[in-house]
Amino acid sequence: MPPRRSHKKSRAGCRRCKARKIKCDEVHPRCGNCTKHGVACDFEHPGIVDTLSPVETPRPTTSTSNCDSPSTSTLPPTPSVESSTPLPLYRNPEPLPLTNSNKSNRMMELKLLHHYTTITCQTLAISSPVSEKIWRDTVPNLAFTGAEFLADALLAVSALHLRSHAPQDQELIRASHSYMASTLSEYSARLGKGITESNAEALFLTAALIAFQSTASRIFARDDSSDLKDRSDGYSLPLSWFHSFQGIKAVVASSWQWLRHSGIVIPIIESQPALNLDLSGQNANFFGHLLTGVEEEVASQDDPTTQELTRQAYQHAVAVLDWAHKIPHTGAPLVFLATVSRRFVELLESRRPRALAILASYFGLLKSLDSVWWLKGLARREVMGIVSLFDPDDEEWWPRLQWPVRIALYEGDFIPPDVWGAESCTETALLDQSGQNGGYVSHIELVSQMFSAVQNMPPTMPGDALDALAHQTFLARSQEFNRQMLLRDDTHVLH
Incomplete structure (x- = not known):
C-alpha cells in the first residue's frame, strides 16, 4: 500500500468555510468560496460574524450549483463597497422597484x-x-x-x-x-x-x-x-x-349651518347669476305657451296636494326658462338643473308631454353654451331625442316644440335675436331687479329651514323632502354602473 501523502492542515481559513468544513483558499480580502456564493466573508469584515447567529450548516444537495442559495443562506449578500467602508450590522431593505403597472398608474x-x-x-x-x-x-x-x-x-x-x-x-x-x-x-x-x-x-x-x-x-x-x-x-x-x-x-340644505360661513362654498354659490323669477305665470313671457292647459292637466289628478305640487313644478320650471332665456351666455341655463323641484323630476320620469316639452326648451337654451367642451353638440342630440318621443301627428305639442328644434338645428356660433326670439338683457339689469326674489343664499336659507322641518318625516312625503332619497338612488345607480363598466371595460359611460 503506497504511503499516504503528507498534508498541511491550515487553521487560517475564514469562519464560514470552517463551519461548512470545506477548504478555504484564504484569499484576502474575500475568499474564493464566499465570493463564489455572494456571501459575507470575515476576511473582509472581521467583526460581522460575531454579531450574527451561528452559521447554519447547509442541507446536503446533489448539485453544487444550488449550494448555499439565497433561500437557504442566513447571511445577506455583501454589497460592492470599498474595504475601508464600514458595513452596517442591519441594513434597511431597498425599496422594491415600481412595476410597470404601478408606474403607469x-x-x-x-x-x-x-x-x-x-x-x-x-x-x-x-x-x-x-x-x-x-x-x-x-x-x-x-x-x-x-x-x-x-x-x-x-x-x-x-x-x-x-x-x-x-x-x-x-x-x-x-x-x-x-x-x-x-x-x-x-x-x-x-x-x-x-x-x-x-x-x-x-x-x-x-x-x-x-x-x-x-x-x-x-x-x-x-x-x-x-x-x-x-x-x-x-x-x-x-x-x-x-x-x-x-x-x-x-x-x-342639511349642512347649511356650516356652509353659510364657508369661504369656499359661498363664493361658488354667489358667482351664479341672481334669480329673478316670475312665479305667478300671469305675465306675458316667452315660454308661457308651455303652461297653456296646465289647469286641466292638474285637475285630472285626484290628490289636492299632488295637484298643487304639479302646478308649482310646471310654473317654476317655466319661470326659470324665461329668466335664463334673457341671459344665456352667463351660464344661467345650467341653473335649471339645480332649481327645479323633485316633483318636476317625477313628471319627467312619467314622460308627461308638458314636462318633456319644457325639457326640450331647456336643451334649446344650452345651444348658447355649445362652445363648452362638455356641452358640445348636446343641445342638438337631446332636443331631437325628446322630439322622437312625440307622435308626429300630435297637433297639441308639435307647435310648442318648434323653438327648441329651430335652435338646436341652427348652424353657426352666434344665434341672432330674431332666431333666438328676444333681445338678451344684460346681467347687470337683471341683478338690479333681483331684490324681489333675492339671491341664491337667501333661497338656500329657506330650503334649509324646510329641510330641517321635514327631515324626520316619513319618506312618503312628496316634493323636496325626497331630495335626499333621490340622491341616494342616484348614488346607488351610479355605483352599479361603474361596477359594470369596470367589469366589462365598456367604452361608453352613463346616459
Whole structure:
C-alpha cells in the first residue's frame, strides 16, 4: 500500500468555510468560496460574524450549483463597497422597484392632476373668475388634507375631459370609471356617517363634481339623433342629471349651518347669476305657451296636494326658462338643473308631454353654451331625442316644440335675436331687479329651514323632502354602473 501523502492542515481559513468544513483558499480580502456564493466573508469584515447567529450548516444537495442559495443562506449578500467602508450590522431593505403597472398608474395620476389644475378647472365655472380660482387652487388643497374622495373626484373629471379629446383611449376610459367608482363609494360611506363641520365643504364639492361628471358623461352617450328611429330602445332621458343636482340640494340644505360661513362654498354659490323669477305665470313671457292647459292637466289628478305640487313644478320650471332665456351666455341655463323641484323630476320620469316639452326648451337654451367642451353638440342630440318621443301627428305639442328644434338645428356660433326670439338683457339689469326674489343664499336659507322641518318625516312625503332619497338612488345607480363598466371595460359611460 503506497504511503499516504503528507498534508498541511491550515487553521487560517475564514469562519464560514470552517463551519461548512470545506477548504478555504484564504484569499484576502474575500475568499474564493464566499465570493463564489455572494456571501459575507470575515476576511473582509472581521467583526460581522460575531454579531450574527451561528452559521447554519447547509442541507446536503446533489448539485453544487444550488449550494448555499439565497433561500437557504442566513447571511445577506455583501454589497460592492470599498474595504475601508464600514458595513452596517442591519441594513434597511431597498425599496422594491415600481412595476410597470404601478408606474403607469402613478404617471396617469400625475397627468390627470396636472391637466385638472391647468385646464379642466377653468371649465367648471362659466364667466366666474372667483369660482375658477377656487376650483384651481383651493379645492385641490382641501382634497390633500384627508378628503381622498374629493381627490378621486377631481381625477375622474380630469380623465373625462382628456377623454373628450381621445374618445377611444382605453386608459382614460378606465381611469374615469375607476376614480368615479372610488369617489361614489367613499362619498356614500361618509354621508352614511353624517355630515359634520369638518367634512361639509368637501362633501359639497364632491357632490358638485359628481353632478358635473354625470352631466359631462352625456357627450359619450350612445344615443345619436341621426339613428334614434332605428334603435329598438329609443331615446334615454338624462334623469341622472336631475338626481345628482337634487343631491347637491340635499347636502347643502342639511349642512347649511356650516356652509353659510364657508369661504369656499359661498363664493361658488354667489358667482351664479341672481334669480329673478316670475312665479305667478300671469305675465306675458316667452315660454308661457308651455303652461297653456296646465289647469286641466292638474285637475285630472285626484290628490289636492299632488295637484298643487304639479302646478308649482310646471310654473317654476317655466319661470326659470324665461329668466335664463334673457341671459344665456352667463351660464344661467345650467341653473335649471339645480332649481327645479323633485316633483318636476317625477313628471319627467312619467314622460308627461308638458314636462318633456319644457325639457326640450331647456336643451334649446344650452345651444348658447355649445362652445363648452362638455356641452358640445348636446343641445342638438337631446332636443331631437325628446322630439322622437312625440307622435308626429300630435297637433297639441308639435307647435310648442318648434323653438327648441329651430335652435338646436341652427348652424353657426352666434344665434341672432330674431332666431333666438328676444333681445338678451344684460346681467347687470337683471341683478338690479333681483331684490324681489333675492339671491341664491337667501333661497338656500329657506330650503334649509324646510329641510330641517321635514327631515324626520316619513319618506312618503312628496316634493323636496325626497331630495335626499333621490340622491341616494342616484348614488346607488351610479355605483352599479361603474361596477359594470369596470367589469366589462365598456367604452361608453352613463346616459
